Amino acid sequence: MKKPNDILSIGYIAERTGLSVSAIRFYEEKGLITPHRNAGGHRRYMRSDIRRLSFVMVAQQMGFSIDQIRSYMKRLPEGRTPTAKDWKAISSEFRDVLEQRIQSLSRLRDRLDGCIGCGCLSLDKCQLYNSDDKVGLTGAGPRLILGESEG
Template sequence: MRATDLIPIGKLAARVGVSVSAVRFYEAKGLIRAGRNAGGQRRFVRSDVRRLSFVLIAQQLGFSIQEIGERLATLPEGRTPTAADWAKISASFRDALEERITRLTALRDRLDGCIGCGCLSLDKCALYNPDDRAARLGAGPRYLLGDRPGV
């Protein structure tokens, strides 16, 4: 690898639109790896621009640093990821996003009805959750957590 293939931390931060301290944070979390030049300064590969951009997008979609790191760990070491590599990661995120969309849609559609919380304060509870049957399923808003009435 040529020295021109490597970029300093400040340039990486500027290209991605984050602070230098944010780059250090992502490095500490293992999402990117820096090499060091003869003077001990961090140098990153150019493909880290795309990696960090991916991290920022995934965070905006609600994924944790750990979830992002697990996906990034599937990328190849020692070479710039290809479009096929990124497509594989995107597919795994797509599945997780579809699941979240399904849960959010159910939440939206049931939020004004019984959520199986055990409050028994609404007139509807006698219909949706008689004798607080949802409590047998566990604590919390059982129906919003995915349990079904009457199960």
């Protein structure tokens, strides 16, 4: 059963999250939160929406798009506060995506000074990383940085 203080105004949600009212409405329009309307038509939020919006803010900071975030959040239960188990299921997949990004950025960092692996042969070192443009035969773009082998 909900307690009266579990139903929160948009102003209170803005104060607690640090988001502007317009940002909260934007996230509502994007389907990331779903407020209820009281008899006067005013938006009312559940206390769990503070966590949902916090998740959105952190995910955006890490480079996830609104569509990606919405996809993750669809896995959360509606009508009740997500449990630690609910959040753990999301965080496991979220962690996998972040790990892939970390590996990709590490490859970029480690190879950027020498060659970006594009097959352009514009640097003398490209002969070392991609002699005879072997990588170019497998497709366009920075193949080595994207994690593909040299063939």
